Amino acid sequence: MKAIVHTHYGSPDVLQLKEVERPTPQDHEVLVQVHAASVNAADWHLLRGKPFLMRLMGFGLLKPKNKILGAAMAGRVEAVGRNVTQLQPGDEIFGDLTTCGWGTFAEYVCAREDAVALKPANVTFEQAAAVPLAAVTALQGLRAKGQIKPGQKVLIHGAGGGVGTFAVQIAKSFGAEVTGVCSTRNVDMVHSIGADQVIDYTQEDFTKNGQRYDLILAVNGYHSILEYRRALSPRGMYVMVGGSNAHLFQAMLLGPLISMIGRQKMGSMGVAKPNQKDLVFMKELLEAGKVFPVIDRRYPLRETAEAIRYLEKGHAQGKVVITVA
Structure with a gap:
C-alpha cells in the first residue's frame, strides 16, 4: 500500500510517499481502507517532535515511534479481527486513532474497534474525516x-x-x-x-x-x-x-x-481524550443536521506535506482534509 512516511523529525520536507506493507488486524482490531483523513495540529507537532516533552511521552526520543502520521479518518472496513463483534467488512466508519498507533495518512490502517464508530450516512467520507479529533x-x-x-x-x-x-x-x-x-x-x-x-x-x-x-x-x-x-x-x-x-x-x-x-x-483543557461515546454523540449531531463540517482545502495523499504546511500557517478556514481513496 502507499503511505506517507517519516523516519526522523523535521519539517514537512522529511515526508515521503512510499510503498509499505499493508497492516494485519489484531484480534480486537479492524483493517480499514482509508478514504479520507484530516490534518490536525497534533500531526505537525509530532512531525517536528515539538514541544520536546512529546518525545518523552512515548513518541520517540531521537526518532519518531509512529512513522506514519494521521489520527482522524473515515473509511470502509476491509477485514475484522476474530474478537470484533460490532463491525463487519463493508461498514463505513470514522474515528480517532491517537491512542492506537496513528497511521491514517495511508491507504490502509488498523484500528481498535472501540476507537471508531459507524459513519453518519448524510456526510461524505471527507466530511466525516474532519470530525473525530x-x-x-x-x-x-x-x-x-x-x-x-x-x-x-x-x-x-x-x-x-x-x-x-x-x-x-x-x-x-x-x-x-x-x-x-x-x-x-x-x-x-x-x-x-x-x-x-x-x-x-x-x-x-x-x-x-x-x-x-x-x-x-x-x-x-x-x-x-x-x-x-x-x-x-x-x-x-x-x-x-x-x-x-x-x-x-x-x-x-x-x-x-x-x-x-x-x-x-x-x-x-489539556489533550482531548478520544472515546467512542463522544464520537457517537457527534454522529447524532451530524445526522440531526445540527453540526456540519467546514472544509477549507482538500489534498491528495501525495500532497500531504503541502497540506501540513498550509495548516501550520494558522489561517485554515475550518478543516484541511487528505483524500486517500
Missing part, C-alpha cells in the same frame, strides 16, 4: 470542561478554525447564545454556521468592550489569562484549548489560583 476536542472543552448550559452566553475565540467551527455549532446545539471571534475573512462563514454575534478581532478587542460571558473557549488564543478573566461574568468559566507554551503555563499556574480565590473558574 477536532469536533470531540470542541465537545469536551464545552461540555466536560466548560460545563455548558442552555441560555449561557458563550464566546468562542478562534471560531474560524478546525476546532472553533465545531465549537460554535456544538454550543448552539446546547442552547447557548454564541459569539464567535475570528479574522475578517471568516466573519461571514462564522455567521453562516450559527453564531449569534461575530467579532472581527482585527477591528475590536472583546476583552475591552465591556461584554461579559459565562463561558469562554479559547482555541489557540493569544490574550493573557487576566485579559480573558476581564471578559468573564462573575461566575464565568475560561477553558484554554491549545496555544503557546507561555499561555499554557499561565493556565496551569495562574488558572488554579484564580479559581481558588474567586468564583470564576479558569484553566486548560
Whole structure:
C-alpha cells in the first residue's frame, strides 16, 4: 500500500510517499481502507517532535515511534479481527486513532474497534474525516470542561478554525447564545454556521468592550489569562484549548489560583481524550443536521506535506482534509 512516511523529525520536507506493507488486524482490531483523513495540529507537532516533552511521552526520543502520521479518518472496513463483534467488512466508519498507533495518512490502517464508530450516512467520507479529533476536542472543552448550559452566553475565540467551527455549532446545539471571534475573512462563514454575534478581532478587542460571558473557549488564543478573566461574568468559566507554551503555563499556574480565590473558574483543557461515546454523540449531531463540517482545502495523499504546511500557517478556514481513496 502507499503511505506517507517519516523516519526522523523535521519539517514537512522529511515526508515521503512510499510503498509499505499493508497492516494485519489484531484480534480486537479492524483493517480499514482509508478514504479520507484530516490534518490536525497534533500531526505537525509530532512531525517536528515539538514541544520536546512529546518525545518523552512515548513518541520517540531521537526518532519518531509512529512513522506514519494521521489520527482522524473515515473509511470502509476491509477485514475484522476474530474478537470484533460490532463491525463487519463493508461498514463505513470514522474515528480517532491517537491512542492506537496513528497511521491514517495511508491507504490502509488498523484500528481498535472501540476507537471508531459507524459513519453518519448524510456526510461524505471527507466530511466525516474532519470530525473525530477536532469536533470531540470542541465537545469536551464545552461540555466536560466548560460545563455548558442552555441560555449561557458563550464566546468562542478562534471560531474560524478546525476546532472553533465545531465549537460554535456544538454550543448552539446546547442552547447557548454564541459569539464567535475570528479574522475578517471568516466573519461571514462564522455567521453562516450559527453564531449569534461575530467579532472581527482585527477591528475590536472583546476583552475591552465591556461584554461579559459565562463561558469562554479559547482555541489557540493569544490574550493573557487576566485579559480573558476581564471578559468573564462573575461566575464565568475560561477553558484554554491549545496555544503557546507561555499561555499554557499561565493556565496551569495562574488558572488554579484564580479559581481558588474567586468564583470564576479558569484553566486548560489539556489533550482531548478520544472515546467512542463522544464520537457517537457527534454522529447524532451530524445526522440531526445540527453540526456540519467546514472544509477549507482538500489534498491528495501525495500532497500531504503541502497540506501540513498550509495548516501550520494558522489561517485554515475550518478543516484541511487528505483524500486517500
